[in-house]
Structures are given as structure tokens and as C-alpha cells.
Amino acid sequence: MNIHEYQAKALCEKFGVPVPKGAAATSVADFPTALAQLPEGPTMVKSQIHAGGRGKGTFTNGFKGGVKFCKTKAEAREMASAMLGNTLVTVQTGPAGRKVQTVYFTVANDIKKEYYLAILLDRRTSRPVIIASTEGGVEIEKVAKETPEKIFKVFIDPAYGLADYQVRELVFGLGFNPAEAKNASKLIRSLYAMYWATDAAMVEINPLVTTPTGEVLALDAKVSFDDNSLFRHPEILSLRDLNEEDPKEIEASKHELNYIALDGSIACLVNGAGLAMATMDIVKHFGGNPANFLDVGGGASKEQVVAAFKIILGDKNVKGILVNIFGGIMDCDVIANGIVEAAKEVGLSLPLVVRLEGNNSVAGKATLSKSGLAITTGDSMADAAQKIVKLVA
Amino acid sequence: MAILVTPQTKIIIQGITGDFGGRHAGLSLDYGTQVVAGVTPGKGGKFFEYKDQKVPVFNSVAEAKKATGATVSAIFVPPPYAADAILECVDAGLDLVVAITEGIPIKDMVRVKRAMQGKPTRVIGPNCPGVVTPGAGKDSTGGCRIGIAPGYIHKKGHVGVVSRSGTLTYEAVYQLTTRGIGQTTSVGIGGDPVNGSSHLDIIKMFNEDRDTRGIIMIGEIGGTAEVEAARWIKENCKKPVAGFIAGATAPAGRRMGHAGAIIGGAEDTAAAKIAVLKECGIEVAATPSDMADALIRAAKAKKVKLS
Numbered sequence: 001m002n003i004h005e006y007q008a009k010a011l012c013e014k015f016g017v018p019v020p021k022g023a024a025a026t027s028v029a030d031f032p033t034a035l036a037q038l039p040e041g042p043t044m045v046k047s048q049i050h051a052g053g054r055g056k057g058t059f060t061n062g063f064k065g066g067v068k069f070c071k072t073k074a075e076a077r078e079m080a081s082a083m084l085g086n087t088l089v090t091v092q093t094g095p096a097g098r099k100v101q102t103v104y105f106t107v108a109n110d111i112k113k114e115y116y117l118a119i120l121l122d123r124r125t126s127r128p129v130i131i132a133s134t135e136g137g138v139e140i141e142k143v144a145k146e147t148p149e150k151i152f153k154v155f156i157d158p159a160y161g162l163a164d165y166q167v168r169e170l171v172f173g174l175g176f177n178p179a180e181a182k183n184a185s186k187l188i189r190s191l192y193a194m195y196w197a198t199d200a201a202m203v204e205i206n207p208l209v210t211t212p213t214g215e216v217l218a219l220d221a222k223v224s225f226d227d228n229s230l231f232r233h234p235e236i237l238s239l240r241d242l243n244e245e246d247p248k249e250i251e252a253s254k255h256e257l258n259y260i261a262l263d264g265s266i267a268c269l270v271n272g273a274g275l276a277m278a279t280m281d282i283v284k285h286f287g288g289n290p291a292n293f294l295d296v297g298g299g300a301s302k303e304q305v306v307a308a309f310k311i312i313l314g315d316k317n318v319k320g321i322l323v324n325i326f327g328g329i330m331d332c333d334v335i336a337n338g339i340v341e342a343a344k345e346v347g348l349s350l351p352l353v354v355r356l357e358g359n360n361s362v363a364g365k366a367t368l369s370k371s372g373l374a375i376t377t378g379d380s381m382a383d384a385a386q387k388i389v390k391l392v393a
Numbered sequence: 394m395a396i397l398v399t400p401q402t403k404i405i406i407q408g409i410t411g412d413f414g415g416r417h418a419g420l421s422l423d424y425g426t427q428v429v430a431g432v433t434p435g436k437g438g439k440f441f442e443y444k445d446q447k448v449p450v451f452n453s454v455a456e457a458k459k460a461t462g463a464t465v466s467a468i469f470v471p472p473p474y475a476a477d478a479i480l481e482c483v484d485a486g487l488d489l490v491v492a493i494t495e496g497i498p499i500k501d502m503v504r505v506k507r508a509m510q511g512k513p514t515r516v517i518g519p520n521c522p523g524v525v526t527p528g529a530g531k532d533s534t535g536g537c538r539i540g541i542a543p544g545y546i547h548k549k550g551h552v553g554v555v556s557r558s559g560t561l562t563y564e565a566v567y568q569l570t571t572r573g574i575g576q577t578t579s580v581g582i583g584g585d586p587v588n589g590s591s592h593l594d595i596i597k598m599f600n601e602d603r604d605t606r607g608i609i610m611i612g613e614i615g616g617t618a619e620v621e622a623a624r625w626i627k628e629n630c631k632k633p634v635a636g637f638i639a640g641a642t643a644p645a646g647r648r649m650g651h652a653g654a655i656i657g658g659a660e661d662t663a664a665a666k667i668a669v670l671k672e673c674g675i676e677v678a679a680t681p682s683d684m685a686d687a688l689i690r691a692a693k694a695k696k697v698k699l700s
Contacts, residue, residue, distance in 0.1 A: 092646075121503070123587070123617070123618075124621075127507075157507065158500075158503050159504075159507045199498060227648070228472065231472075232473070260644070260649065270560075272560025273558060273584060273651045274560060274561035274562075274613055274639050275560035275561050275639075275681070276649070276650060277614070277639040277654065278558075278561055278564075278639040281642050282680045283642075290642055293649055295650040328543030328546065328563050329541070357564075358543065358546070358563070359543065359545075382683075
């Protein structure tokens with residue numbers, strides 16, 4: 001789960017990670033109250049969407065820049081009015097962009113130097129890793145490729161936690177002066193405490209900055225959480241912004257379906273995540289384009305299939321449906337009946353190809369062909385994928 | 394022989410009194426697996442009854458092990474308690490823990506993995522279909538089935554299958570069986586970013602297992618486990634290996650069902666992994682329908698008889 005920058009910074013403050021003073025607003029009427037919390041002077045205005053590249057983004061009405069530096073609060077108010085309620089397109093949002101429903105005002109601090117700091121799971125060692133670099137404000141992947149010597153990594157033993165010597169290693173590596181080093185050490189420890197306590201998947205501070213007076217601040221903050229851990233963090237779950245999620249994906253999660261919208265025309269309904277990914281791949285292999293990833297889980301009950309069909313049909317790009325079920329334990333005939341009933345219930349008129357394999361699959365295939373519906377059966381994944389690609393062409 | 398488990402292996406099921414654990418305990422008993430004990434704290438002294446069989450339930454893994462001589466446990470307990478259940482097995486000194494539970498917090502697994510360092514217990518999973526060593530009976534009964542995989546799609550034989558995904562494992566096994574090719578053991582290592590055993594851990598075992606003549610490795614986007622396994626195979630494994638990587642069409646940055654299936658950088662895309670697999674001499678299946686045939690091609694090239 002992702003959260004907005006203003007929420008991430010509030011969390012940072014709670015854990016003692018210094019951030020520039022800021023205030024968020026969700027309506028033009030709220031702007032004066034929000035701005036009143038900041039001192040007069042240079043102010044940043046930042047569009048709050050769950051996507052990067054905001055500064056270089058363009059609004060669909062032509063206004064350029066989702067992040068603006070303003071010399072005065074009055075100017076900030078003007079810029080915020082231009083952003084709020086409009087749709088921002090960045091390299092990460094896709095062409096549809098995201099509607100800005102919150103703007104965040106912060107003090108524009110004087111910056112001495114920009115750094116990079118992140119904490120995430122290193123899968124190879126199964127340990128948290130802190131990644132820091134003297135090159136802030138740019139893409140870390142680029143730094144890693146071109147100047148790997150400017151990146152410092154410490155791997156944390158989960159049994160002991162972040163050790164002082166590791167903090168020193170980072171602070172010396174980044175070349176802070178003594179006053180900065182003291183502040184940076186405290187910030188790194190606080191940020192790690194936050195990462196660990198909140199079950200974060202990733203915490204990224206880009207840039208981390210020093211100011212001429214020796215302060216060290218998180219100028220931006222991007223935080224995401226491990227979905228598996230949300231059950232024990234109601235305070236984090238309350239930060240979820242449904243406006244940032246695809247309504248079809250929200251509906252799917254209510255039925256315990258795993259759905260991710262894509263931009264093709266062949267909808268896929270599959271049991272199991274690996275098989276669902278593989279089904280998308282085979283559709284593409286035979287010249288089609290998958291409209292979604294949809295995993296109905298190991299089971300695939302009638303209720304789930306009905307819900308899945310409704311979600312799939314909510315996508316106007318869909319021209320055909322491919323159902324791929326490997327009914328290992330479940331009776332394929334039960335699944336076949338579920339598919340037939342679901343197709344009738346939603347009045348399905350698009351081409352439907354079903355590949356059913358596993359337990360009692362012969363009876364299942366017979367049920368499909370006797371249903372009176374225009375259901376095509378496929379014998380293997382390849383056969384089914386080729387059939388649906390042909391039907392929508 | 395097989396790897397990890399044999400038809401003689403004695404199994405504990407943690408969470409046997411729950412719907413999920415109980416259903417699969419029954420299916421394993423049908424398969425002929427030695428399910429000798431259940432563990433549900435607070436229900437010790439009761440029995441899990443299935444058809445004409447009675448399996449004793451214990452309060453702890455240590456008690457179950459002492460009373461029955463079991464060496465392996467399958468974990469079906471809900472996510473908030475699963476990490477604790479795994480550690481209990483490690484403390485009791487079991488040989489193998491197969492964690493079926495989906496949705497265990499990643500931090501819990503990070504801590505479990507650290508706590509297991511230097512301990513002899515091996516963990517498979519979590520979020521996995523389990524392990525099957527097929528038997529010689531009808532529909533491969535008489536084998537050892539731990540977890541949730543359908544037993545009947547297997548056939549006793551000489552191919553090792555290792556995969557992160559459940560249904561994709563079944564797909565591969567089924568393709569082999571319908572072509573008359575049996576399996577030594579099929580292992581689902583699970584779809585989470587932190588798991589007990591990697592592709593490489595299992596492939597090393599298949600490589601050493603005399604009965605295993607060929608290997609199918611099924612991977613997906615996210616992480617670098619398949620790449621590490623492929624590089625090791627290139628240097629150390631003479632047996633024919635076929636591979637498949639799911640997620641060529643997955644968008645970057647989205648979690649595709651499995652917590653571990655997320656593209657983080659250029660190196661964990663399907664295309665990058667497939668390129669390394671090919672470089673390392675692994676026969677890559679063009680589509681998921683081609684997994685068994687890819688292994689047949691690889692075996693033919695190395696003049697190895699798979700059945």
C-alpha cells in the first residue's frame with residue numbers, strides 16, 4: 001500500500017525524522033488555513049498523487065509542473081489553485097494521469113546539498129538494507145549504473161537492529177561535517193525505527209538535504225507498506241486513499257480477487273497468481289493483448305466468477321474473455337456450472353473461451369458445451385489462447 | 394529416491410483442526426501419506442478423525458514429535474500465528490517445515506529466517522503448494538503429499554520440478570504426466586520475497602539425487618533467485634534443465650498476486666531472466682504450454698532418457 005507525501009512526512013515527524021514545515025489542503029477554501037501555518041516567504045506547492053515525476057509533469061489543461069517553487073505565500077496560493085482538481089500526467093501515471101485532490105504547502109528551505117537515502121528489503125540476504133548516496137534528487141538506478149562508488153549500503157541484522165557503527169559508516173561515507181553528522185545520525189536511526197515499526201516495504205528520502213545552518217531534512221518522502229502486515233496496523237490502513245486506486249481493483253479486493261487493470265482487449269480469469277501471469281504471457285505470445293491480471297485464488301466459486309465477470313465487463317476495452325482454470329482439487333464440473341451460471345447472470349455477449357483442466361474435467365467440458373451459450377472450449381493453454389486471439393481479431 | 398520426503402516420511406499437520414488444514418490432511422491420508430499427528434494448541438488429547446483413521450492431536454510440536462517420531466510439519470495456521478508455528482518446529486528440531494500459509498507479514502519471515510541461521514531445520518515456503526513425492530500406486534498414491542497440491546496429477550518417475558507458483562507447478566506436472574513422464578519430487582517454494590528455500594537450494598538437491606534425470610525450473614518476475622540458480626546450473630549441473638519465467642507482460646511496480654512478483658528494476662523483468670537462463674544453457678519454454686516439451690528437447694540434446 002502506498003501513501004501520499006504529506007502522510008509520509010507526518011509519519012516521519014512522529015518518529016523524529018525532521019521534515020520541512022508543511023500543511024495540506026483539499027479545497028481552495030482550505031488554502032488560507034493551511035498557509036497560515038507556514039511563515040511568510042519562499043514556499044513549495046506540491047501536488048499529492050501516488051506517482052513520481054510530479055515536478056516534470058504536465059496537467060491535462062496545459063499547466064506545467066506538479067511541484068512549484070513560489071517566492072511568496074500569495075503566489076503559492078495561486079499555483080495551488082491551478083493544480084487542485086486538475087489531472088496531472090507524469091512519466092509514471094500513464095497518459096490518463098491522476099486527478100490532484102490534495103495539495104501540500106511546505107517551507108522552501110535553503111539547500112546546501114542533496115543526498116539520497118532509502119530503506120528496503122534486500123531479497124538476496126532476506127535483511128533490511130539502507131542505501132545512501134551523495135547524489136540526491138536524481139534517479140538512484142542511474143547513479144548505481146554510472147557511479148556505483150557514490151552509493152553506500154549497510155545490511156541490517158534483524159536480530160540486533162541498526163548498529164551505531166553502521167550509522168557511522170553511512171555518515172562518514174556521505175561526507176557530512178560534524179554538525180551535520182550528528183543530525184544525520186539521529187535522522188537515520190529514526191527513519192530505521194519507523195521502517196521497522198510500521199512494517200514498511202520501502203522508505204525513500206530523495207532528496208535528503210543539508211541546509212546552510214547544519215540542519216538535515218527529508219525534503220521528499222515516499223513510503224509504502226507490506227500489504228500482508230496491514231492487519232496489525234489500523235493506523236496505517238486508515239491512510240489508504242481509494243481515489244488513487246482503480247475502482248475495478250477496489251471492487252475486486254472486496255471479493256478476494258486479485259485484479260490489475262492493463263490496456264489490452266482480452267480479459268483473463270485464472271486461478272493462481274503464477275498461472276494468471278503465464279496466461280497473460282501466452283495471450284501476448286499468440287498476438288493478443290491482455291486486458292488484465294485476474295487471480296481468483298485456488299478455488300473459483302460461482303460467486304467469485306460472477307463478480308469477476310462483472311469487473312471484467314466494466315472495462316470497455318474488453319472484446320473477449322479467456323478463462324483458464326486448473327482445477328486440481330476442485331471438481332471441474334462444479335467450476336463449469338459456476339461459469340455457465342455466471343455467464344447467464346451477467347448476460348455475457350462477448351466471445352468466451354474456457355480451458356478447464358484437472359479433476360473431472362471431461363464432465364466440466366460437457367457442461368460447457370451443453371449450456372447453450374456461445375462458449376468455446378480450449379484443450380490446452382496454447383489452444384485456448386490461440387482461439388480467443390482469433391475470436392477478438 | 395526422491396528429495397526432501399519419501400513415502401515413509403512421518404508428517405505433523407499444524408492447524409489440522411481448522412477447515413483448510415483438515416481438508417488437506419484428509420486428502421494426504423487418501424494419497425497414502427503418513428500423517429501421524431496434528432498440532433492445535435488447546436486441543437491436545439483429541440483426535441482428527443477421517444474415514445476410518447484417527448490422527449492424534451497434540452498441544453505442541455515437541456510433544457507430537459516425541460510421541461510419533463515425526464520429522465516434518467506442514468503449516469496451515471493463519472498468517473498472524475504462522476511465523477511462531479515455524480519457529481516452534483525449528484526449536485523442536487524437525488528436519489523440514491512446509492509452510493502453506495499465504496499472507497505472512499514479510500518482517501515476520503525476515504525474523505524467522507534470521508532465527509533459523511545455523512539450525513538444521515529446512516523451511517519450504519511460505520505461500521506455497523507444498524511438496525509431493527509421487528508413489529507407485531494408482532494415480533501415484535502411496536506417495537508423500539505435503540500441502541495442497543492435487544496428488545493424482547503426478548506419476549512416479551525421474552523429473553524434478555521446482556516452482557514459485559502453485560497452479561503453474563500443477564500445469565508442468567500434468568504436462569509431464571500426460572506425456573508419460575513421471576516425477577521424483579515436485580516442490581513449490583512459494584511466491585513470497587522471503588522464503589525458506591530458494592530455487593537454487595532445491596536444484597542442488599535434484600542435482601545430487603541419483604534418481605532425478607531432468608529438472609524443470611519455473612520462476613517469475615521479481616528478485617534474482619532464478620538468475621542465481623541458472624548461473625550455478627551452468628557451472629555445476631550436467632542434467633537437462635528446462636525453464637519458464639512468468640510475467641513477461643506484467644507492468645513494472647505492480648504486485649502480481651504474489652507478494653514477491655513485482656518488478657523492481659531492469660534485472661528482475663521476465664526478459665532479463667530469460668536471457669540469463671538461455672545464456673546458461675537452460676532450454677526456455679516459449680509458452681507455459683511448452684514446459685514439458687522444453688524438457689524433452691533438453692533431454693534429447695543431452696541424450697538423457699526421462700522415462
